[in-house]
Amino acid sequence: MSGLTVDCVSGVQHEGEATGKFEIINDINTYIALPQGEYVKDRAVIIVDVFGIQLNNNKADGFASNGLQTYVPDIFEGDPIPANALSDPTLKFDREKWFATHSMEITRPIVDKLLEGLRENGITKFGVVGYCYGARHTIDLAKKNLISAAAIAHPSRLVPEKDFPDLLAESNVPLLINSCEFDGAFPEEACKVADQTLGGGKYKPGYKRAYWIGCTHGFAVRGDMTNPQIKAGKEGAFTNTVEWFSKIPRQKKMPKAKSGKKPAPAPFGASKPAKVVKNPLFDAHPKNFGIGQDIQPKKDLTRFVKWPEYVRLQRQKVVLHQRLKVPPAIAQFSHTLDKNTATQLFKLLNKYRPETKQEKKARLDAEAKAVAEGQEDTKKDKKPLFVKYGLNHCVALIESKKANLVVIAHDVDPIELVVFVPALCRKMGVPYVIVKSKARLGTVVHKKTAAILTLQDVRSEDQKELSTIVSAAKINYNDKADEIRRTWGGGLRGNKSTEKLRRRAKAAGQAMTKAAAQKL
CATH class of the missing domain: 3.30.1330.30 (Ribosomal protein L30/S12)
Incomplete structure (x- = not known):
């Protein structure tokens, strides 16, 4: 088994500010990054890594900016490998002791609970990307066909001689591997086993392995961006993963079942439609809704109603709060x-x-009764x-x-x-x-x-x-x-003003969304 090496807790911590948000989904604390504008609602990408959701590198904003709604579960429940293990190489972090309390058997139910919660929210297709430690979960999910696409980068905790033949025999999930030149957890021998087992068209769902020269373990998440080779590897691995997940097929509607039998032709030719005979006692009188003519049909007159003053005031207050700039x-x-x-x-x-x-009175009465009966020495209820x-x-x-x-x-x-x-x-x-x-x-x-x-x-x-x-x-x-x-808050325009700005921008050959026009 490729275990957690010293490279698993080394690398560079990237700077930047995350734009997503944290939510609790099915009791799991999860970082969520959603695309701007329209995106496919029934597909999602899940990221798993050894440093958990607290490390800024693992934020899913990059995938979201490419149109993929992304979720990062807190599989270590607030106790990942500390981020200062990256910035302080001299820190004597006991990775084996940490792994003993964060084994796959402990963290896997958390991933399953997140999948269950997302399915309840209407998401049916999942792409899972596992970095380092997360590769083990990704491969296990692919074996059981619980996901639609899988991608792993600089994986650890794998057994190539067993995992890849099992995938070949049991899985129908396409697999992408981003490997590198210097990787003690997934060396060149493991790459050869993967290619020999799954490559050459043997793995029907789809297999691809990218090899990044000059890169070390952790390059796809914690790589040193000042190194040109590692920078190219990190960006290339990300592009590969986005393209891989973009191929997840959309939910198809089942075609209606067609009957194989055709009705027999009429024995004496097609029958002519019977002529409808109108009753001469009833004359048609079409209505004329012109001015002064027939009574108009019923319509919703809500917008013509003169609302009470308290209703008008609270609505005007809401509009003012939207228009005026609100201090932070x-x-x-x-x-x-x-x-x-x-x-x-x-x-x-x-x-x-x-x-x-009533409950407080009953509690105090019970205490007073106990004191009156001489039980004041007994232990009182807290x-x-x-x-x-x-x-x-x-x-x-x-x-x-x-x-x-x-x-x-x-x-x-x-x-x-x-x-x-x-x-x-x-x-x-x-x-x-x-x-x-x-x-x-x-x-x-x-x-x-x-x-x-x-x-x-x-x-x-x-x-x-x-x-x-x-x-x-x-x-x-x-x-x-x-x-x-x-x-700051507020500063939002109304619908009329927003539409006027959008038309003006369109006439000038510029594209402007409704959200952008509101904030101008």
Whole structure:
């Protein structure tokens, strides 16, 4: 077996800012990059690598910019090989000890759960690219025909003498291999086994192996871009993979079944259609809908209605918020948590709803009764864990760093009540999220509305779920402080103005999307 070599934890960490987002899909923390504009909705690319989703190199933005919706699952659950293993070669990282706690048997169910969740969302075809450690998962998925296309680069943990014959015998998934000249995990002997087993047209689904001279293990993800050969190999491997996945066929509609039998011809020729005899007692009177003539047919008069003042005011307020430029401190409240993660969050919050008045009274009565009966020395029940609410109370918990997670409503009015809370959370190092809406937060704490909730401690069985949500909160909110500080909101044009700009650009021979015209 080609194991994890020292090259697996070496390389160069690339700079740049990711443009995708993190969501929880089927309980799996996932980095998502979606293409701009139109794209095929039933196909997706999944990336698996040994450094997990935290390393900037593994972000899927490149695939998304080429029209492929891309997902990167957190298969190591927040504990990948540390990124400083790349920047500090002297770091004595024990890769074998790490692999013992992150074996294929542990991480494979996570990949399967992501596939299951994406299928529930309507995605039917998957292309999986495995870099280094991820090649093992890619080959296993291809053997069981769970995906539509496979690509691996500088693979490790493979057994060429067994894996490639198994593919030949069991799989109908096309395979692309990006190999390199200097690779201890997938040496030249392994390349020969792959070519002899699958090459020469033997592997009917399709096989291709690219060989990049001067490149080392990890070149496709962590390669040194200052080296011309490695730069060419990295870019070439990426282009190969995009073209390989672009060949995944679209979902075809099944043709309607045709009957093989033809009806027998009429024995005395085709019968003539019977002439319809009109009843002379009923005359046709076509209606004339001209002015002053017949009554007009019923139509929807909604746009002619004079709406009540409160309706007009709230609609005009929405339009003003779209047209005017909104400063970053307020615009950040329009970037709410995604639906999947929000569902997981409220599922957790509902487990810790505060006591109702009746429940609290019953608990205190039971304690008082125990004291009256002389059982005050017995161990008292601990006060139940529940969500804390109330702006002043929550702010005090944040300032004392007792809050593990802060949940803020996106539609608090006036916004001045909570506009300072995100900055306070970042200052105190407390994870926070912004969700829809104050009414939904209110249902958690038995109120009509709630501006802010705070979660302190949870039971041991919910600790993993909380840590997953906290991780998503830090990535999407706390760690994006600079981006939030620079991002203005509003400034969107109306439909009439947008269409006028698009026509003007078209007359000038320029292409302009509706989204681009709105922001001008």
